[in-house]
Amino acid sequence: MPTKSVNPTDDEASRRFQQDLEARTAHAASLAAGGVTIVDPATTYIEAGIEIGSGSIIRPNTTISGDSAIGERCQIGPNAVIEDSRLDDEVMVGPFCHLRAGTRIESGVELGNFVEVKASRIGRGTKSHHFSYIGDADIGENVNIGAGTVTCNYDGQDKHRTVIEDGAFIGSDTMLVAPLRIGRGAVTGAGSVVTKDVAAGEQVAGVPAKRLNKSGSDG
Numbered sequence: 047m048p049t050k051s052v053n054p055t056d057d058e059a060s061r062r063f064q065q066d067l068e069a070r071t072a073h074a075a076s077l078a079a080g081g082v083t084i085v086d087p088a089t090t091y092i093e094a095g096i097e098i099g100s101g102s103i104i105r106p107n108t109t110i111s112g113d114s115a116i117g118e119r120c121q122i123g124p125n126a127v128i129e130d131s132r133l134d135d136e137v138m139v140g141p142f143c144h145l146r147a148g149t150r151i152e153s154g155v156e157l158g159n160f161v162e163v164k165a166s167r168i169g170r171g172t173k174s175h176h177f178s179y180i181g182d183a184d185i186g187e188n189v190n191i192g193a194g195t196v197t198c199n200y201d202g203q204d205k206h207r208t209v210i211e212d213g214a215f216i217g218s219d220t221m222l223v224a225p226l227r228i229g230r231g232a233v234t235g236a237g238s239v240v241t242k243d244v245a246a247g248e249q250v251a252g253v254p255a256k257r258l259n260k261s262g263s264d265g
């Protein structure tokens with residue numbers, strides 16, 4: 047009977063896979079020794095060399111890859127994907143949260159179920175707990191981003207940035223049509239489509255969003 051030929055390429059791929067597995071297994075053991083809790087190593091993918099701070103908890107079915115780093119006392123997952131992203135201390139991510147390349151998350155941020163972030167900075171203490179897309183954005187400190195919020199960053203030809211300043215409140219299902227700036231302490235009503243800059247302290251709502259209070263300083 048003829049013997050089955052062996053493809054050298056298959057052998058090389060198998061060897062590389064085994065080397066990668068061994069490197070990741072050793073790295074996971076090193077992280078655990080340094081105070082990181084990996085709840086289920088068998089279902090967790092952490093690329094070798096990624097730094098994770100002491101006291102952090104990585105829950106099952108989480109993938110952390112690329113140029114990523116996670117601070118101390120973070121809670122990640124389950125089912126989170128983190129790619130080329132940097133997280134400071136005490137950040138909560140997941141479940142089913144996706145952080146894409148170029149994301150920077152500052153301390154105390156909470157990102158919940160089915161939140162996707164790409165090429166954005168999110169400031170200290172900001173919260174986005176449900177079903178939001180944040181792309182090409184600079185978000186300040188202590189901002190509340192309601193469920194279903196979307197930064198509409200692509201006009202069919204170019205990407206545009208959204209800026210949300212400290213203390214703003216973004217109501218659920220707000221569409222933020224970039225380029226756009228939401229001022230400090232401003233409020234958008236639920237279901238708003240915001241197409242123009244909102245001044246500090248201003249309240250807007252509607253489709254398209256219109257100002258509700260007399261001026262940004264009237265509260």
